Amino acid sequence: MAASRTVTRLWQCMFTLWFMQFTSVAARTLIRDFATGGCGRTLPAGQQNGNTANVTIQSDSLTRSYLVFVPPHYNPYIPTSVIFSYHGGSRTAQSQQQLDQLTNPEFNTASLVIYPQGVNNTWQGVPGITTNDVLFTADILADVESRYCIDPHRVFVTGKSDGGGFCNVLACDPNLSSRFAAFAPVSGAYYVDTLPCNATTVNLPCSPSRHDIPMLAFHGGNDTTISYNGGERKDECLPTIPHFIEEWAARDLLSPKNTTIPIANNTVLYRYDAGLETGLVGLVYDAVIGHDWPSTAPNADNQVAGHHLASFNATPIILGFFATHPLIVL
Secondary structure: OHHHHHHHHHHHHHHHHHHHHHHHHHHHHHHHHHOOOOOOOOOOOOOOOOOEEEEEEEEOOEEEEEEEEOOOOOOOOOOEEEEEEEOOOOOOHHHHHHHHOOOOOOOOOOOEEEEEOOHHHOOOOOOOOOOOHHHHHHHHHHHHHHHOOEEEEEEEEEEEOHHHHHHHHHHHOOOHHHOOOEEEEEOOOOOEOOOOOOOOOOOOOOOOOOOOOOEEEEEEOOOOOOOOOOEEEOOEEEOOHHHHHHHHHHHOOOOOOOEEEEEEOOEEEEEEOOOOOOOOEEEEEEOOOOOOOOOOOOOOOOOOOOOOOOOOOHHHHHHHHHHOOOOOOO
16 A cells, blocks of 8 residues: 555645646747747836736827736736726726726636726727827737737727727727727717718728637617717718727628527627627627616716616626637738
């Protein structure tokens, strides 16, 4: 029996050593294949796993800032996914972090989350705004890649309202559309600089660099800020949300027909597919909620008078969508 236990312990020790060597080789392989400048570096001073820090950078001759959440399981030797989350108009990076719950360990313990701060709390694409936030985003991405170990195939974008509209600006940009893997705007404001406004047919200018861009939009039927039915706003034209998502299906060369999938009470997913590209484009529509980030828990949106708790949480759906749509480079 003693000899048997000795042999067992010997095998356990050999397996442990083998596993440690295998893990080390695997980590080195990941860094080699997905290396960014921050791989192998310690976290910047004052930052630690599970916490959020404020970072300032120079962009287009302006001092700009963003918040960065380092997930609890971040490892500087393993490339990590990243989510950019853009706040709504008149709101801030801090309020977006509280709203989207992407730093809540119930939903996310693995992805870095970046919360850019807009100049005057707004974003490029909103009527009258001239700030170059596309450049700002590119500068943040370069800064993040230099500081952290990032998986360049898993960098994603979401945002609320004006920030949701800016998601679309990035998805339509000929350069950044090939840097971000997938997009998930919530209650997005998709302004088009043209009048008169025919919301169901308005041309939506867009110049993405690829035809396989995953896009999952969320919108409420009782949104009185950015109407589901579109229309004139701020002297520009908002498309109907169905027209917006159908245009994305067309850009991705998908069938104009969609599949309706019930999600919860008053809520459906309109999903556009083509062969293996199941769920590449979709719209989650809740007939009851307003201009909200859908949540079953109280938040800054659904506690406003006349608004309602949603019957589902958008955040885990967004994370699931991102997880299944990495950037594929042929």
